[in-house]
Amino acid sequence: MVDRINDIAWQAHQGSVAAIIQLLNEKLAKSGVRTRAIFSDGILQILCEAASVEQLEQSPVVAEIQQILDSIAPRHIRRVNINSRIVREQQLLWLKEIDSDRENQLLWSQEITLIQPNIIKQLIKDFTEAQAGLGKSNFPKTQVSRPLVLVNKEKPKNQPNKKILAAVGLCSLLLLSWVVYAQLGNNLKSLMQFQTSKSLTTENTSNRKVQTPLSSAKNNLSAPSDDQFAIAVRIANLASASGKTATASTQWLEIAAKWQRASDLMSTVPQKHSRYQEAKIRTQLYKKYSEAAQKEADKSKS
Template sequence: MILLKKSGFKAITTSPMVDRINDIAWQAHQGSVAAIIQLLNEKLTKSGVRIRAVFADGVLQLLCEAAKVEQLEQSSLVEQIQHTLESIAPRHIRRIKINSRIVREQQLLWLTEIDRDRDNQLLWSQEITLAQPNVLKQLIQDLQEAQAELGQANLPDLSPLNNKAKQKKVSKVKLRSAFALCLLLSLGWIFYSQFGEQLKNLAQLDNHNSLATANTKRKESEVLSNAVNNGVSLQSDDSFAAAVRLANQASASGKTATSATQWLELAAMWQRASDLMNAVPSNHSRYQEAKIRTQLYKKYSETAQKEADKSP
């Protein structure tokens, strides 16, 4: 806010940093976890999903909770979260681990509780990597923000000076800003030329590691599937965890399925997961949830079967 008076008083300005205290989007862009949580919850409030988060070991851990399993459908929820975070482009945050479960009582150390028994604590979890922002574009944005703050903080004195003095003072401010812009653009171009390929290689390495992890989980799922198909008995206490692991694999495979054969395999995986959930005994601590999952997985199996019928 700027107040000017023609009677010769100096300009009264309000520092833009005061406004930044209440600028949630700006705080989230700077990497504030609290601001990121607020924006994500505002985005997902209509879907009934509540999000908590903590930054640990270079990874932003998100916990998504809802009253019903249907509200935590993996592919759509992950897509919404990734789109929102990439639009925020939080500084120094690239790796995101998304965890989901049916809402429970408040836990201050929820990440510790999850790490102790992830199979029985979660519906599913997935790690994503945010797209690398354009270095030059980021430098220009930072310069614009800094220039705006500098321009407000160093607003010319509007006391009664002669016109030449006013013009000279304003010209100096413009000259300094133009010089700073040229300097930052030059530094940005040099940095991108020197390290651009290295940044791309790092991003490719992250993707390679993610694919390797997915392949490992796929092999584990195949071993489990063979055991079920061959009639190997599973302990009733383990059927819930086994069904969750198989469902997570089926959910990941559903993103790449295109042929009729792949859809048929996917339908079989969902059906096996449903059968395992149905085998959970009534005295199990999560029996009611297992009943819900049994029907949900069966529905997914039927959907995959329909996709197989439509595929050539």
């Protein structure tokens, strides 16, 4: 499991200004440029400083910062204002100072806009991160394992730690569900009006490749109810993998059907199951993924 506390790239992606500046300084070190930043009024204000004017040539500096920030794709940050000046002593109120007299304080200033990441790819990435926190799809056939629980019979004293890790995993999934809903907003409501019969007809006539994994999952309905959780996760993993390469409308319809199937299976997990509460969360999460994939299918048709 990745230690998120020490994962600077992940913190930068979540919107941490300190982590963003650390990555910028690492990548700009060869050019002799150092950066500082403040998030103010919805804009990330970046100050670039160097010992000479040549090191702060506007076009290459702006292009390199744009490329770095687009690769980071920080959450909730779209507008970035890049300022530059010859290096000075540390000033805690540097933004207030340059705002008071920009013509004399700065060499140049330029605002850029970061690329909006594809929402489907972002959903898949979030789902993959959630899977990493809750345990991957290597479920045993006879007994479903608990998320993030490391079996160690020789050290029974670790039991409290195992419970804490399991709780953290469930909290991560709850947070992910909230983020998905906040990102999609009203679009999710409009997607619920999608014609189910039309999508199923198009799926059956255009692409038969999905029939094999889905048929095998349906056949497993006769298996004991304790297996429904593992089956649903396997189907969800198939949908997640397919979403990374899908481009055509028929492919997105196939992915939407897989997510819906996984959601339906999760809803059949009984209360006595050891992961019943997690199954309830995944039922709603998989349903949202299915609706998002249906929206992508409509977009591909137009």
